Amino acid sequence: MSSPSDHAAHAPHGFIRRYIFSLDHKVIGIQYYCLGLFSVFLGMSLSLLMRFHMVNPHAQVHWFEKLWPTAAAGGVMTPELYLSLMTMHGTIMVFFVLTTVPQSGFGNYFLPIQIGAEDMAFPVLNMMSFWTTFLSLCVMVAAFFVQGGAPLSGWTSYPPLSGAGPLTGPGEGLGQTLWIVSIAIFCGASLMGAINFIATTVDLRCKGLSLMRMPLTCWTWLVTAILGLLGFAVLLSAGVLLLLDRLAGTSFFLPAGLMVNDQILNHKGGSPLLWQHLFWFFGHPEVYIAILPGMGVTSQLLSTFSRKPIFGYKAMVYAILSIGFLGFLVWGHHMFMSGMNPYSAMAFATLTMCIGVPSAIKTFNWIGTLWGGKIHFDTAMMFALGFVSLFVTGGISGIFLGQPALDLYFHDTYFVVGHFHMIMGVAAIFGMFAGTFYWFPKMTGRMMNEKLGKLHFYLTFIGVYCIFAPMHYLGIAGNPRRYSQFTENEFLGPLLPIHNFMTYAAYVTAAAQLIFLFNLIWSLKKGPKASINPWNSTTLEWTVPSPPPHDNFGGVHPVINHGPYEYSVPGSSKDFIMQNDPAEVPSEG
Amino acid sequence: MLLAPVVWVLTAVIVYFFAAKTWWFPPPINQHGMEYDAQFWRTLVVTGIIFVVAQFALGWVIVRFRNDGGRARHSHGNNKLETLWTSATAILFLGLVVMGTKIWAGVHFDEAPPDAIPIEVLVKQFAWNFRYAGPDGKFGHTELKFINDAAGNPFGIDEKDPAGKDDIVSATLKVPIGKPIKLVMHSLDVIHNFFVRELRMKQDIVPGMEIPLHFEADQIGTYEVPCSELCGLGHYKMRTSMQVMSQADFDQWKQQQAQK
Numbered sequence: 001m002s003s004p005s006d007h008a009a010h011a012p013h014g015f016i017r018r019y020i021f022s023l024d025h026k027v028i029g030i031q032y033y034c035l036g037l038f039s040v041f042l043g044m045s046l047s048l049l050m051r052f053h054m055v056n057p058h059a060q061v062h063w064f065e066k067l068w069p070t071a072a073a074g075g076v077m078t079p080e081l082y083l084s085l086m087t088m089h090g091t092i093m094v095f096f097v098l099t100t101v102p103q104s105g106f107g108n109y110f111l112p113i114q115i116g117a118e119d120m121a122f123p124v125l126n127m128m129s130f131w132t133t134f135l136s137l138c139v140m141v142a143a144f145f146v147q148g149g150a151p152l153s154g155w156t157s158y159p160p161l162s163g164a165g166p167l168t169g170p171g172e173g174l175g176q177t178l179w180i181v182s183i184a185i186f187c188g189a190s191l192m193g194a195i196n197f198i199a200t201t202v203d204l205r206c207k208g209l210s211l212m213r214m215p216l217t218c219w220t221w222l223v224t225a226i227l228g229l230l231g232f233a234v235l236l237s238a239g240v241l242l243l244l245d246r247l248a249g250t251s252f253f254l255p256a257g258l259m260v261n262d263q264i265l266n267h268k269g270g271s272p273l274l275w276q277h278l279f280w281f282f283g284h285p286e287v288y289i290a291i292l293p294g295m296g297v298t299s300q301l302l303s304t305f306s307r308k309p310i311f312g313y314k315a316m317v318y319a320i321l322s323i324g325f326l327g328f329l330v331w332g333h334h335m336f337m338s339g340m341n342p343y344s345a346m347a348f349a350t351l352t353m354c355i356g357v358p359s360a361i362k363t364f365n366w367i368g369t370l371w372g373g374k375i376h377f378d379t380a381m382m383f384a385l386g387f388v389s390l391f392v393t394g395g396i397s398g399i400f401l402g403q404p405a406l407d408l409y410f411h412d413t414y415f416v417v418g419h420f421h422m423i424m425g426v427a428a429i430f431g432m433f434a435g436t437f438y439w440f441p442k443m444t445g446r447m448m449n450e451k452l453g454k455l456h457f458y459l460t461f462i463g464v465y466c467i468f469a470p471m472h473y474l475g476i477a478g479n480p481r482r483y484s485q486f487t488e489n490e491f492l493g494p495l496l497p498i499h500n501f502m503t504y505a506a507y508v509t510a511a512a513q514l515i516f517l518f519n520l521i522w523s524l525k526k527g528p529k530a531s532i533n534p535w536n537s538t539t540l541e542w543t544v545p546s547p548p549p550h551d552n553f554g555g556v557h558p559v560i561n562h563g564p565y566e567y568s569v570p571g572s573s574k575d576f577i578m579q580n581d582p583a584e585v586p587s588e589g
Numbered sequence: 590m591l592l593a594p595v596v597w598v599l600t601a602v603i604v605y606f607f608a609a610k611t612w613w614f615p616p617p618i619n620q621h622g623m624e625y626d627a628q629f630w631r632t633l634v635v636t637g638i639i640f641v642v643a644q645f646a647l648g649w650v651i652v653r654f655r656n657d658g659g660r661a662r663h664s665h666g667n668n669k670l671e672t673l674w675t676s677a678t679a680i681l682f683l684g685l686v687v688m689g690t691k692i693w694a695g696v697h698f699d700e701a702p703p704d705a706i707p708i709e710v711l712v713k714q715f716a717w718n719f720r721y722a723g724p725d726g727k728f729g730h731t732e733l734k735f736i737n738d739a740a741g742n743p744f745g746i747d748e749k750d751p752a753g754k755d756d757i758v759s760a761t762l763k764v765p766i767g768k769p770i771k772l773v774m775h776s777l778d779v780i781h782n783f784f785v786r787e788l789r790m791k792q793d794i795v796p797g798m799e800i801p802l803h804f805e806a807d808q809i810g811t812y813e814v815p816c817s818e819l820c821g822l823g824h825y826k827m828r829t830s831m832q833v834m835s836q837a838d839f840d841q842w843k844q845q846q847a848q849k
Contacts, residue, residue: 083819399636
């Protein structure tokens with residue numbers, strides 16, 4: 001395996017080694033970003049089809065039949081097609097967008113530069129983890145095209161629905177098997193990535209960069225990597241066991257006495273709850289895998305664009321660490337209604353409320369950072385501010401769901417759908433938008449268009465509130481989630497106007513994303529040239545050319561003299577002090 | 590700058606619909622439901638205040654501290670404030686959990702009273718079945734191999750067992766008003782979920798497990814029971830109803846069924 005210094009100085013020649021099977025963390029970061037960009041538009045398209053079907057369950061659409069000759073015979077979407085779209089929407093968004101872009105995309109590109117390293121600790125492993133992720137995505141998408149189509153058991157794939165084979169429904173044959181194989185491959189890729197991130201952060205920090213001088217982005221990437229290492233290992237094992245239940249006739253998750261579709265099955269001794277425990281032991285930390293890097297970017301941006309040091313740097317670090325730690329102790333709150341021991345529910349509930357505390361600390365500290373600042377409203381900052389608003393809205397509904405007593409009604413209603421889309425979905429995606437507008441100049445050497453950026457921001461910000469806030473009212477009215485239509489229950493009829501409203505809001509918000517795509521591509525070609533440090537930021541990536549050279553620092557070894565957020569320091573000539581600035585200015589931590 | 594009014598307006602609209610209760614819970618039909626609603630309101634008030642204050646503060650700092658030249662105030666934070674808001678949130682959040690404990694305990698820690706009427710629930714893709722013991726007060730022996738929907742035996746009651754002869758099987762749930770009910774729930778295939786909005790209660794029915802649930806319904810009426818755990822392509826139409834009847838009507842219904 002080549003060490004960073006081997007390939008540091010000279011970039012490889014030839015298109016394939018340079019851009020396809022590249023060892024350069026920056027190229028790999030962009031590859032991950034592009035994979036995520038493809039996935040997010042795919043996942044979003046699936047959600048539009050779902051929303052269309054929910055409010056027009058009997059509509060005939062000619063091209064549906066072309067896409068799905070059996071699942072949409074006659075142009076009318078079947079309930080099983082709806083469920084497979086839902087499964088794939090959730091899976092693609094969670095794994096290939098929320099997990100890859102903030103961590104593997106931005107983290108890959110900027111972690112080494114922010115800590116003054118020439119590359120990741122294991123460049124070959126890094127390349128392998130990207131291509132393994134790519135393989136995993138191909139296998140996942142292939143599930144659409146096999147007999148029976150994509151699985152219908154949701155992104156959580158609870159057995160027996162996911163474990164008893166095609167008897168339980170279309171998509172539960174080869175489609176479900178491919179789903180599990182893809183997830184297992186993805187786990188492998190994430191484990192490789194996690195090891196690399198941890199080793200890089202621990203070993204390759206440049207001189208003077210103590211842990212407590214790291215930008216908060218690096219802290220969130222580090223803790224996210226630790227969560228990934230511990231979480232994906234468990235999901236991988238669970239996936240292998242589920243695969244064995246399906247293909248080798250084992251009974252890890254399938255109990256005795258199953259009779260599916262009038263056929264008695266020969267399983268014995270398995271427990272459907274075991275899967276739920278294993279899945280959520282990964283699944284809950286996964287929420288933080290998705291959101292932590294967004295918190296890091298938001299902290300970085302709020303400080304930069306309000307020209308103030310982050311409020312309570314140490315408290316922020318401890319909050320990140322305790323979110324990471326507690327994140328492994330709360331998985332049971334997904335299972336209050338599962339039939340598990342009701343006493344353990346109380347323990348999980350108490351720990352869940354505890355994890356609300358560091359999340360609240362972060363929100364307070366963000367407001368504290370803005371307080372007394374001189375806020376610059378560039379698009380990147382708008383998204384960071386939007387993140388704070390969405391994080392509050394999405395987080396606060398967790399106080400309802402974290403109480404077993406209230407979950408007695410809200411579990412598996414749209415209240416849950418609204419909650420996790422707000423926080424893990426859109427707040428995390430706002431973190432990605434913020435990161436994109438902030439780092440695009442560094443990654444490409446060009447600035448993005450601010451007017452288009454603001455337009456995109458406002459449409460998206462108002463749009464996501466219009467889509468996801470009404471879901472809380474649906475939940476209060478008792479609307480169950482994962483229903484392909486609302487025609488069979490009387491109490492769902494009066495709720496259809498909300499569903500219609502949310503559907504139109506989704507169309508508009510999705511269309512607004514084309515503005516972003518256009519801005520991205522147009523700015524790549526035509527955007528004004530970016531200087532080294534267009535935002536007057538203080539971290540190391542803003543000391544190198546845009547885009548940075550192959551070895552990041554052109555052979556120079558940076559030395560860190562300051563904490564990451566020294567803005568508006570009294571007595572200094574400028575309103576910011578670069579981390580590697582040698583000037584003797586008093587600064588703390 | 591425009592962001593501040595946008596945040597405020599969104600916040601106001603969200604709060605308005607919570608206050609107006611445009612789309613809301615159906616009224617509760619028992620004591621547990623009323624206690625549930627009280628806990629919901631406590632939580633709504635606490636979170637509502639935090640929500641409004643946080644969003645308002647965000648908008649306010651956006652307006653107040655926009656860049657107008659000059660330097661920002663240099664500060665790395667304030668440990669006193671940090672301790673204050675950490676302990677305040679911890680007390681509020683944990684306090685809410687503690688206050689809800691009684692409701693959870695009533696459903697899950699307390700056993701059903703000994704005189705509760707036992708009703709067996711058996712679910713499968715995408716149907717509900719309920720079984721009552723007949724006049725002998727005993728449930729007949731069942732086996733998977735005897736299950737036959739077409740012959741009217743969805744539970745697979747063994748014909749040879751005399752205790753099963755008078756068992757009553759129904760596709761909808763009927764319960765007498767004001768009497769403790771104990772459901773004993775089983776699933777044949779995948780996980781389903783029993784949910785009655787008016788009871789403020791929900792419980793997964795997991796294959797391989799016997800899941801009990803007890804309650805009392807104090808209001809005559811018919812209430813919908815939508816399956817609330819993803820169970821396959823017919824999930825959206827897997828529904829039944831719970832009919833709460835007067836004791837006389839319930840006895841009459843049982844008598845009619847027994848004669849069939």
